[in-house]
Amino acid sequence: MVQPLGYLKESPSQTAGPYVHIGCTPNFAGIHGIFEQDLGAGPLYDEKARGERIAVNGMVIDGGGNPLKDALVEIWQADADGLHNSPSETRGTADPHFRGWGRSPGDMETGEFLFETIKPGRVPFRDGRLMAPHITFWIVARGINLGLHTRMYFPEEVEANAADPVLLRIEHRNRVPTLIARKEGEGLYRFDIRLQGEGETVFFDI
Amino acid sequence: MKNERPETSPFFARDRDQHPPAYTPWYKTSVLRSPQRALISLEGTASEITGPVFGHSRLNEFDNDLILNYARPGQMPIGPRILVHGRVMDERGCGVDGALVEMWQANAGGRYRHKKETYLAPLDPDFGGVGRTITDADGYYWFKTIMPGPYPWPNGVNDWRPAHIHFSIFGHGFAQRLITQMYFEGDPLIPLCPIVRTIPDPAAISRLIAPLDMNATIPMDMRAYKFDIVLRGRRSTLFENRKEGN
Ligand SMILES: [Fe+3]
Numbered sequence: 001m002v003q004p005l006g007y008l009k010e011s012p013s014q015t016a017g018p019y020v021h022i023g024c025t026p027n028f029a030g031i032h033g034i035f036e037q038d039l040g041a042g043p044l045y046d047e048k049a050r051g052e053r054i055a056v057n058g059m060v061i062d063g064g065g066n067p068l069k070d071a072l073v074e075i076w077q078a079d080a081d082g083l084h085n086s087p088s089e090t091r092g093t094a095d096p097h098f099r100g101w102g103r104s105p106g107d108m109e110t111g112e113f114l115f116e117t118i119k120p121g122r123v124p125f126r127d128g129r130l131m132a133p134h135i136t137f138w139i140v141a142r143g144i145n146l147g148l149h150t151r152m153y154f155p156e157e158v159e160a161n162a163a164d165p166v167l168l169r170i171e172h173r174n175r176v177p178t179l180i181a182r183k184e185g186e187g188l189y190r191f192d193i194r195l196q197g198e199g200e201t202v203f204f205d206i
Numbered sequence: 207m208k209n210e211r212p213e214t215s216p217f218f219a220r221d222r223d224q225h226p227p228a229y230t231p232w233y234k235t236s237v238l239r240s241p242q243r244a245l246i247s248l249e250g251t252a253s254e255i256t257g258p259v260f261g262h263s264r265l266n267e268f269d270n271d272l273i274l275n276y277a278r279p280g281q282m283p284i285g286p287r288i289l290v291h292g293r294v295m296d297e298r299g300c301g302v303d304g305a306l307v308e309m310w311q312a313n314a315g316g317r318y319r320h321k322k323e324t325y326l327a328p329l330d331p332d333f334g335g336v337g338r339t340i341t342d343a344d345g346y347y348w349f350k351t352i353m354p355g356p357y358p359w360p361n362g363v364n365d366w367r368p369a370h371i372h373f374s375i376f377g378h379g380f381a382q383r384l385i386t387q388m389y390f391e392g393d394p395l396i397p398l399c400p401i402v403r404t405i406p407d408p409a410a411i412s413r414l415i416a417p418l419d420m421n422a423t424i425p426m427d428m429r430a431y432k433f434d435i436v437l438r439g440r441r442s443t444l445f446e447n448r449k450e451g452n
Binding site: 006007008009010011012013014015016017018019020021022023024026029030031033034035036039062063064066068070074076077078084085086087088089090091099100101123124125126131134136138140141142143144145146147148149151166169170175195196197200201202203204205206 | 212213214216217220221222224225226227228230233235236237238239240241242243245246247248249250251252253254255256257258259260264266269275276295296297298299306308309310318319320321322323334335336337338372374378379380381383384385386387401402404405407410411413414435436437438439
């Protein structure tokens with residue numbers, strides 16, 4: 001016999017179900033008067049924030065090619081200088097005018113999500129190499145048993161993307177483009193997330 | 207034992223045997239929504255091990271009281287009054303302070319307040335079905351609510367969800383993000399539910415079933431159920447891993 005290690009086990013995940021918007025974006029779901037505002041709604045910056053304003057939209061698409069209309073998407077990212085607005089940030093103090101976290105329900109008719117944010121700076125990988133600018137995504141919905149983590153990179157960052165230590169981890173190189181947004185205009189990016197099948201987005205076990 | 211902020215090390219690798227696999231065809235919606243390719247494993251970087259802070263100042267007094275937070279003046283929702291309380295911990299057993307806990311549920315008849323919901327049970331004009339709170343310095347939280355009813359759902363021809371409360375928990379890092387459901391001790395629908403049965407390990411399922419807690423039950427007022435939630439633990443910074451090669 002040995003001593004027990006004594007660690008607890010993470011609570012098992014269950015699907016967010018069809019009504020995740022009741023719990024996480026109640027005003028969007030039509031339940032008014034409980035919370036003034038849905039958490040994570042609106043631009044991630046205020047007018048004093050540093051950095052280039054961008055908008056990111058997209059859809060979460062199932063294996064049949066249909067956009068999900070009941071998904072919830074959250075993003076988390078660094079500020080313009082590559083710092084996170086978090087107590088766990090040790091490299092400096094992030095821009096107080098940029099909160100770094102956003103939450104968007106897909107539009108009930110089209111499934112389109114939208115984030116108004118700023119283009120993030122570069123964040124170091126664990127060994128100190130700089131990663132390319134990226135936004136971290138988390139997707140939950142009915143039928144998704146455990147929330148999915150992925151990342152969005154920027155198409156104009158050709159050199160940085162080519163040297164990015166996370167993108168370099170992807171053995172099947174033809175899958176890398178699933179993580180790179182499409183530029184659709186000045187400061188406007190499109191990032192569709194494909195859950196399954198052809199062009200399936202790379203998801204991470206982090 | 208309590209977390210001392212800031213903690214900056216990566217989380218323990220996720221034990222995926224504790225979780226449902228993506229593809230669970232008996233839960234039909236998962237069939238087209240499950241990635242088929244292997245996940246790319248990645249030890250958390252600063253982008254995943256950090257996370258925002260949710261201040262208590264953003265919350266209102268009744269955010270965690272679903273009996274009162276939607277009721278008309280002088281009214282209360284129909285159904286058994288319950289207190290749901292517990293502790294958010296990490297896998298080391300440390301309380302997770304400042305965690306955002308959001309919950310939502312059906313009313314006593316099993317009906318959600320949602321425009322796409324079609325179950326014939328009635329809406330309760332005094333029940334919204336949503337609440338939120340932030341854990342205290344030791345990771346504890348509580349809600350007052352109404353016992354949700356079971357409800358039928360389109361999957362098999364006669365599938366019913368056991369009574370449950372949905373929980374979304376945001377701890378200290380984006381990689382700790384978790385959504386799950388709480389079930390009630392003694393509910394005979396639990397082992398029949400295709401969504402419960404997406405979790406392969408019966409011991410893992412049991413960790414989502416809240417026991418009746420007579421010690422926390424408020425006499426002549428409301429029964430209590432205790433629901434502890436465990437998020438991923440963090441490695442100790444004392445044993446930081448070596449730098450990667452290449
Ligand atoms: Fe439900």
